[in-house]
Amino acid sequence: MTRPRAAAVPAPPVPLSGTSADQVPRRRRRPVGVYLLLIPATVAMVVGLGYPLARQLVISFQKYGLAQQFGRPAQWVGLNNYTKLLTDPYVWGVIARSIAFCLVNAVVTMAIGMALAVLMAKVGRAARITLQVGMLLAWGTPVLATMTVWQWLFDSQYGVVNWVLAEPLGMDGMRYHSWLIQPMSFYFVATVIVVWMSVPFVVFTVFAGLLQVPEETMEAAELDGAGGWQRFWLITVPMVKPVLFVVGLLQVIWDLRVFTQIYVLQRAGAPTRETHLLGTYIYSLAKEFSMAGAMATIMLVLTLALTGFYIRRMLREEEL
Structure with a gap:
């Protein structure tokens, strides 16, 4: 009677040369x-x-x-220069106006830019090209040339805005209204100009992000019964959120240090002291380089604080 053979036991895997079984693989070093x-x-x-x-x-x-x-x-x-600035109530008023102006402009720019980007993604090819050309013209026009046009539009005697408000709309009190005399109307005009010049960047950037949203995902959500508004907020916005965060961060930085638009409007007849923002106020201190340097440093710290808060929130959203 033959004796049964023992079952063959597979040999343990042979470790690679230079490594052991319990050795943790090292991270690859980047080349110099x-x-x-x-x-x-x-x-x-x-x-x-x-x-x-x-x-x-x-x-x-x-x-x-x-x-x-x-x-x-x-x-x-x-610290004498910093003490003199930070104990001046007028400086704190300029800082508060600058932050408020920055946040309002950034929010309005992002809202209008996102709406136009979605519109550009929905319309046909001819309408999309027309929108793109219009955005490029608005974005590529030099700032001073743009300011000349807007000053004419809001001119108190010959402006188109006053004529439209007075004639077709019947608001006789706006016929010779001066938009730059009162601070609130001054900032309204400045907001219109800044937003008009900033929207094209937001539109093109967000539109590029919308093109990366998979159509299959949107079609599946539509088959599941999701409406257009639900698809936008629950699918589109989360997918393009990194783009929105970056664009929003850039808008906050740009709107906080806006200078040319405010300076040109001030030279057109606005009360300078009541309409100063950080950029124009630093420029007004040009004869005192030390005070201007201290105010510019305060503006830098404020910018870093706002952007740091924004970046921390962006990172927290990405971790969720």
Whole structure:
């Protein structure tokens, strides 16, 4: 009688050379060449941004005016410039107006830009091209040329806006209304101009994000009974949320440091002191370089605080 053979036991896998079974695989190191490629951009940023910021910070701690431009040594005053600015109620009013103007403009720009982007994605090819050309013309027009047109539109005697309000709409009190005299109407005109010039960037960026939303997902949601509004808020917006966060962050930064539009409107006859924002107020301190440097540093800290809060919220939304 033959004896039954024992079942063959498979041999344990042979570990790769240089490794052991309990050894944790190491993370691959990035080649040094990747970091070397960052050197030109880093040097350009340090030279172009680092030195001016450092110089501005040093001047903000000195008494630096026109005399120092001709060789007189600057006197070190420490935090005196910051104390003088931060104890002035008018400076806090300028800061509050700047933050309010920034947030209102950013919200209105994002709302109108998203609406036009969705419209551009829904209309036909001819209408879409027409919208794109109009947006490019509005976006590509030089700022000063745009300001000239808007000043004519809101002119108190020959403006089209006053004529439309007075003649077709019957508002006789608006016939010779001056939009730039009162601060509230001044900021309304400034908001219209800033939003009109900022919307095209939001439209093109959000429209590019909408093109990445899968049509199969939208069709499946429609078959499940989701309406157009539900598909937009529950599917489209979450998918393009990273794009919206980045565009919104850029709008906050740009609207906080707006200068040209406010300065040109002030030169057109607006009361300067009642309509100052951070950019124009810093420009008004040009004769006192140290005070202007301190105010610019405060503006930088405020910008970093707003953007830091925005970035933390963006990261928190991505983790959910």
